[in-house]
Amino acid sequence: MLDAATTQQLAGYFERISQPIELVASLDDSQGAADIRELVTEIAAIAPAKISARFDGTFERRPSFQITRVGADMGVHFAALPMGHEFTSLLLALLWAGGHPPKVEPEVVEQIQSLDGDFAFTTWMSLTCHNCPDVVQALNLMAVLNPRIRHVAIDGGLFQEEVERRQIMAVPKTELNGGDFTSGRVELKEILARIDTGAAKREAAQLSEKAPYEVLIIGGGPAGAAAAVYAARKGIRTGIVAERFGGQTMDTLGIENFISVLETEGPKFAAALEAHVRHYGVDVITLQRVAKVEPAAQVGGHATVTLENGAVLKGRTVIAATGARWRNMNVPGEQQYKTKGVAYCPHCDGPLFKGKDVAVVGGGNSGVEAAIDLAGVVRSVTLLEFADQLKADQVLVDKLKSLPNVTIHVNAQTTEVLGDGQKMTGLKYKDRVGGAEHTLDLAGVFVQIGLVPNTEFLKGTVELSKFGEIVVDAKCHTSVPGIFGAGDATTVPYKQIIIATGEGAKAALSAFDHLIRNPAV
Template sequence: MILDAQLTEALRAHLPKIVQPIELVASLDDSATSTKITELLGELDVLSSDINTRTDGDDERRPSFRITRVDDPAVSVTFGGVPLGHEFTSLVLALLQVGGHPSTADPELLDQIRNIEGTHRFETFFSQSCQNCPDVVQALNLMSILNPNIEHVAIDGAAFQDEVEAREVMAVPTVFRNGESFGQGRMTLEELVAMLDSGSADRAVEKINELDPFDVLIVGGGPAGSSAAVYAARKGLRTGVVAERFGGQLLDTMGIENLISNPYTEGPKLAAELESNVRDHDVEVITAQRAERLEAADSAGGLHTIALESGAALQSRSIILATGARWRKIDVPGEAEYANRGVAYCPHCDGPLYKGKRTAVIGGGNSGVEAAIDLAGIVDHVTLIEFDHQLRADEVLQAKLRSLPNVTIITSAMTTEVVGDGKKVTSLVYRDRNDDSEHTVELEGIFVQIGLLPNTEWLDGTIALSKHNEIEIDSHGATSIPGVFAAGDCTTVPFKQIVVSMGAGSTAMLSAFDHLIRTSDASVPA
């Protein structure tokens, strides 16, 4: 059985939403993956009378299978390999949407997709353990279903190692269009449409500039921003959220086991739940926009302005900054040049691409040691490099790491250079801090896990920041600018945890509400 009881029950609940018959056509070879595809299609076939399966497909890429609408064969998507793991949701959505179940995306955006001109044949390489990949796969699948000019094939890199090597795919998701490189990393549906529709950016700016001022504008869509938005909306305030992507760093987080009342969840799932919770309230959500500048109000009770990189601007009587943090880089020669060509920051996403290869993890904290443990089960060898004289991870993690036969631990080591051949990483150079000797580690992949940096560069010179560039806040979440509050990982709060950020978001919003009461000439909704 390919589908366990839980996945089977999930399908039983969703497949009745199919309203137009679909056909699953497999193109097979003699590989183990073909056997899995055959089993998967057989299990899907018995779950719905609207699904018919065949194994006589003629696609050149094998093993793969195509999902096609029987009455309109132009409506189809293709999977190369078996879309399980994080891609199971992509499979379910593809079955439903090819089967006529409507998308819940913004109708205006769907019309944009239908009107995209030109021929676009997309190929997306994913890994089943990548939490960033489903957004891209699902977005391109939907676009191919809505527009006959667009085709999409989602390819499991682990099942097509030769093709991964030949096309120099070293990070997922990696997208090709018409055989040429198109993009890497998480891309939302809105971002993908904007890349194909040159006029969409101008229309977005015009739409944003037409919005009336908010009572509370939240910059950032992670746990802190979501909490603030829900609290603000429940107070009856005119509330807006502007963010590059909803979910923030959660989208790059795997297992979450310390969220009170929820024994286990995963970052993308929690991010989707937060977004759903926010959208259930009267909140204006603006995504795919990056803040560029904060312009403080001239007087108490005046309007603050958030200028966006797109050229648009938003105004609000109060602001909550919840921009979160991002992975810290090692900032050595070669790192930027070989980013996504051997230098990676998500072992869960990109680890499967390095099967049987030599890799390194930089960082000996919990994240680094966990990454090394995970990679050790996939790659040939892992070298963990830590700047300090000892690892900083929890003892239980260290014990597990030291028990693995294909792991080398190097402490008191400072990474000084990433070396490559112009196409991909070939080695890493480090300096032994005990005797200043220099050493080279031959490898093909480097995973950087050395902590976080707050997303606050755009605020430099306009608001008080700590020496670590965190936004300085008091116990109420107030910043150095009256009417501007902050919450979450971008602030001086000492603990960077999801549950802390959620609490901080609600604290900042309640403080903003108090500020509005005290500075507004008109009554504030209660």
């Protein structure tokens, strides 16, 4: 199961374990159970003085295993063979259970330990999902630090029958005490904010006490990160407020066109962005959404940025770099069956449709890449493109057309998502040339039709285009002095990571120019 290099690496990590831990497995006669037995046995053999293994567990789900400190009953469970993207989750759980301190702020540890109540979390994930580890690791840490918190991470591919019965059609999906909790990627602080009812109010009060910034950036994607680095290097007080760091790159698996970086993954790229920003001492505020921006009353004064939790931040200049999100089809049934067959991330949710028939809507690079990826997992893929030809790069189109289980329809207008009230069952589309209507029996559809700018909070503040983009000039100025725009949220063409970083740098330089030409009031 573990090769020699991995075994040697783990041996080095396990030297950090200060308290003995125990792996308790509950198995059956399945191949998954045999694989888990092999993995657990090999891990225990690497550091037998610190890690022991038992196979007499009586857990609800078989196969599964628990990681716990000897003499304790920690609520860290994997109903999975945690390899792939989840191998890091396994390693961290072992280290934390063994007494190695987590890399989180002491006040966060204290907040977790002081939570009052019993919390039983269940996370459905897939081993190819790059968003799932963040959720799994956050809840595992909480289960290690607080004995009243339990967490089971379930691989949907290993428990296919339960996935279908419970109609889990998108990951990560988390339940709390048997009820819905979250869908999609969430971070530790966001989880705590949801279950610690007084946290949001306390945080809003603390944020409102922050001193004004000379440059305040809204958005933590490539544009926002570049703006923060360029501003901070000028030696001015710089802050960045974002819902999450990395923006759309967190939902991007492969990045192969960022010049000088031959190949990387979205989450890894996002982590590098954040590390670079923090290196320059930028005040980073995450897990916050902006409600509105009010320009300074006079040039040289402070603009105010109000967050949805009520906190108010101030900045002599503001850079809006909020990026964009997946565009919806806006057809009947789409919202009703979102996460119940309607999906937007093929890498995350594709394994849940193994052996089934799915569609991809969109014939650009994203759509064609999604169809290619899905074709290796599902039974069949039908790609629907509104235009009269696919818009993707020719190399991708050639690859797609070579796949035997892919059908392509151009001039196809999606008109409705069908379902039985519980899950999606099909899709309707119309031939835009002949007018004929068609119905496809499908288990899922992956929507890849472009992006919508995240600029709703700026309506009435700065000029927006008819598409909702921030109207900017060549130097990233908006219609309001002191407020700048950068990246995918603006009218700048070609929504690419490398372009967004360049625009972020331009916005910061323009903001600095504004500051030196307009002394503070």
